[in-house]
Amino acid sequence: MPLVHALTRQRDAWSPRQRRHLSAIADFNCTLTHLPGKKNPVADALSRIEINAVQLRLDYNQLAKEQQQDPETTAVRTAITALQWKDVPLEDSNISILCDMSTGRPRPWIPSSLRRHVFNLIHGLSHPSRRATTRLLTQKFIWHKISRDAGNWVRSCVPCQKSKVHRHTETSPGAFHQPQRRFAHIHVDVVGPLPSSDGHRYLFTIIDRSTRWPEAIPMANAKSTSCASSCCQVGSPDSAFLNTSPPTVAQPSHRIYGPPWDS
DSSP: GGGTTTTTTTTGOOOOHHHHHHHHTTTTTOOOOOHHHHHHHHTTTGGGOOOOOOSSOOOOHHHHHHHHOHHHHHHHHHHHOOOOOEEEETTTTSSSEEEEETTSSSSSHHHHGGGHHHHHHHHHHHOHHHHHHHHHHHOOOOOOOOHHHHHHHHHHHHHHHHHOOOOEEEEEOOOOOOSSTTEEEEEEEEEEOOOBTTTTTTEEEETTTTTTEEEEESSSSOHHHHHHHHGGGGGGEEEEOOOSSSSSSSOOTTHHHHHEEEE
16 A cells, blocks of 8 residues: 555554554654656665666667668568568657568567577566577567577576576486406407407407506407407406497508597
8 A cells, every 4th residue: 555545544454563653654744645766766766777777678769770780681571481571660650660470469570689689688587498588589579590599598698507406317427446456347349350360360358447458369259258268368357348339340451550530
């Protein structure tokens, strides 16, 4: 209830605290009148400093000027699309703005120079999500790749990054325990087939995780019995990490130039 009606309203509607305040006001000889905020800059002088003022609406005169200077606007007018372009005149002005009428309501075309400003007007009010920001933008405005721009700007919004908690569904990398002895944990792989040398065409490679010591044991074939026999030459490991892909094929040129770096 405004203060101007406080003294004329029934006292039963006020709380004890409000009654004490009204009793103190009644001791003064004053007249209570309502003064709109726009006509009362003194009361809110500190909160209405121009440098901190927030512009909550788009300057359509500036938008019309930017549309006339934007070369992309000319291409939009002549492009064949499902959008229905129309020059909508402004009220009390001889200026018109290019808008899309396909949704039943005018959606102004936003040139590239004003797109980030329009995004800040929509997203800066409550910092909604990417999907909600895109929906609010497309309801009122239109430009090429508006969803992509909105998504990129939402992801780079500093207040959103500081205050919003995102759920990470990716599993974190597993922790490797430190082995207590050499060749306790090994990584093995099979390389081949290679050019025959003394009847051997494959290599059983072993790398110790603790010391990174490599071993390359020649084998005549890539059967499981040959791999198990080669693995036993370094002792009895506690665990062995295998490469489940097919055996690595080494070309003869690799012996001279080394393996290729293609990923």
